[in-house]
Amino acid sequence: MENRMEIIERSDIDTLFASLQKYGYATIGPTVKDGVIVYDEIAGSSDLPIGWIDEQEAGYYRLTKTDDTRIFGNTLSPHSWKKFLYPPKSTIFKARRQGKGFDILPKSENQPNSLDNKQLAFIGVRPCELTAMKIQDKVFMGGAYVDPAYKRRRESTFIVAVNCGHAGHTCFCVSMDSGPKAAAGFDLALTEIITDQRHYFTVETGSEKGNEILKSLPHTAAKKNDEEQAHAIQQKTRHEIGRTLDTTRIKELLLENLDHPCWNEVAARCLTCANCTLVCPTCFCSTVEDITDLTGTESERIKVWDSCFTMEFAKVSGGSFRSSIRARYRQWLTHKFAAWIDQFGTSGCVGCGRCITWCPAHIDVTEELRSLREKTFVETKHEKGL
Numbered sequence: 001m002e003n004r005m006e007i008i009e010r011s012d013i014d015t016l017f018a019s020l021q022k023y024g025y026a027t028i029g030p031t032v033k034d035g036v037i038v039y040d041e042i043a044g045s046s047d048l049p050i051g052w053i054d055e056q057e058a059g060y061y062r063l064t065k066t067d068d069t070r071i072f073g074n075t076l077s078p079h080s081w082k083k084f085l086y087p088p089k090s091t092i093f094k095a096r097r098q099g100k101g102f103d104i105l106p107k108s109e110n111q112p113n114s115l116d117n118k119q120l121a122f123i124g125v126r127p128c129e130l131t132a133m134k135i136q137d138k139v140f141m142g143g144a145y146v147d148p149a150y151k152r153r154r155e156s157t158f159i160v161a162v163n164c165g166h167a168g169h170t171c172f173c174v175s176m177d178s179g180p181k182a183a184a185g186f187d188l189a190l191t192e193i194i195t196d197q198r199h200y201f202t203v204e205t206g207s208e209k210g211n212e213i214l215k216s217l218p219h220t221a222a223k224k225n226d227e228e229q230a231h232a233i234q235q236k237t238r239h240e241i242g243r244t245l246d247t248t249r250i251k252e253l254l255l256e257n258l259d260h261p262c263w264n265e266v267a268a269r270c271l272t273c274a275n276c277t278l279v280c281p282t283c284f285c286s287t288v289e290d291i292t293d294l295t296g297t298e299s300e301r302i303k304v305w306d307s308c309f310t311m312e313f314a315k316v317s318g319g320s321f322r323s324s325i326r327a328r329y330r331q332w333l334t335h336k337f338a339a340w341i342d343q344f345g346t347s348g349c350v351g352c353g354r355c356i357t358w359c360p361a362h363i364d365v366t367e368e369l370r371s372l373r374e375k376t377f378v379e380t381k382h383e384k385g386l
Contacts, residue, residue: 005222005230008190010199012218013071016160017044019216020121025158028084028115029123030077035063037077039084041115042123049074056168056353059362069199072124072192075168076352080281081122081129084115085153086136088278092288092301102299121158125186127179128171128350130161132281134185138344139284158209161186165233167240170353172366175245178350180237188213191230202230243353245366246373250347251338253373258330262372267326269361274307276355276363277332282348285313308332333365 008016017027029042032049042048048071055062056075066073094105125133137154140147164180173179182189187210190201202222205211277283287306292299306313308331314322322328340348349365356364 004205005227006203006205006214006219007222007226008201008203008217008219010071010201013201014044015217016213017042017123019213020158022216023158023213024119025121026115026118027121027123030072030074032063036061037063037074039077039079039081039122045071048072048124054168056170056357058170058356058364059359061357070165070192070194072162072165072190075164075166075171076126076129076354078279078354078358080132080279080352080354081125082132082136082281084120084122085133085157086140086147086150086284087116088305090116090149090303092303094298094300096298097296116153119156119158120153121160123160125159125161125182126164126352127161127182128173128176128352129281130159130182130185131176131178131350132352135282135344135346135348135350136284138346139282142344158213159186159188161189161206163189163191163230163234164237165192167237167242168353168357169242170356170364171241171351172243172245172353173351174238174241175243175247175366176347176349176351180241181234186210191233193226193229193233195229200226202226243356243364243366245351245369247337247347250369251341253369253376254334254338257372257376258334260372260376262368262375263326263330265371266363266368267324267329269363270325270329271361272309272325272328273360274309275358275360277307277309278305279354279358281350281352281354282336283307287312308335333368337369 020027026041027043028039029047030037030049031040031042031047032052033040037049037052037054050071051066051068052074053064053066053068054074055064061078095102096105140150141154161182163182167180184206186206189204189206192201203214203219205214277285285306285308286303289302289304290299291302308314309328311320311323314320322331336348340346356366
């Protein structure tokens with residue numbers, strides 16, 4: 001459907017929360033908790049991280065309190081929205097022993113997380129995260145085998161996107177064509193604008209659900225100046241992004257250099273802590289665990305996130321076929337930027353920069369890929385005698 005632009009005043013943002021809650025949505029958004037900005041259930045705009053700015057660099061994250069009045073002045077949480085659509089731990093089934101047999105417990109007892117049974121409204125979804133959701137849709141709903149739990153959560157979720165007003169220092173979304181402006185995949189998309197006289201939001205609708213919610217809010221039609229202000233903010237953010245990634249023939253670059261010495265260099269630094277995969281909004285690997293209580297009365301089968309950086313991930317009869325750090329890091333990077341393209345028709349990276357921020361060894365994927373490209377280019381020139 002064709003997006004149209006309207007205006008909502010800052011003073012009416014809580015009406016958006018109230019309207020969504022009236023429609024039965026639990027509202028989820030960024031909020032400050034334990035020294036970081038996380039995504040959690042919030043009641044209104046007062047729970048948003050107003051005045052808190054997140055400083056992010058390779059292996060570095062700090063929150064700073066400022067006088068900034070923007071309600072979406074932060075960039076990205078270490079959490080991604082994946083934790084709600086594809087939870088890090090979910091019960092497949094739970095059974096209780098009855099005599100010589102057993103009973104499968106009702107679903108209400110299987111899923112203690114109350115949010116799992118609610119319609120969710122995500123407030124403050126960034127453009128790169130919308131792209132990540134689209135990628136995970138292909139993983140969980142795009143093939144012959146559909147994950148019913150993911151599908152149910154995804155189709156019942158209302159998305160309020162926020163176009164980025166400034167860039168994080170580890171972002172490279174422009175290189176991955178995933179930001180800083182939301183193009184699709186939202187119900188409503190906001191751009192926050194503050195002038196000397198006014199604090200307001202331009203709003204674009206992206207679905208019939210979005211139109212319905214917008215009708216319940218005080219709003220006015222955007223004027224040409226409003227559209228120009230929003231565009232200027234988005235362009236400013238685009239120019240602020242300092243990291244870039246050349247994606248030209250990136251699949252071939254990786255798959256043709258599986259034995260390059262670069263892998264040894266990064267392996268000497270990598271701790272295989274799996275932080276990069278756990279904070280990534282597109283990684284989807286999981287494993288299944290069976291748990292029995294100490295009395296032997298109840299047992300539970302759960303699905304939990306897994307990572308290709310763990311030894312157990314590649315363990316088969318006879319041992320692990322990726323026993324070295326070099327092999328595990330190479331698997332992650334080549335899957336994300338090369339094999340993913342064959343599997344799903346898209347890169348597995350959206351340029352959010354979380355893997356850079358939360359790597360304790362300060363490994364930067366943009367630098368690693370740039371180094372591989374530059375070294376192979378020099379080697380090719382040398383081979384040709386240039």
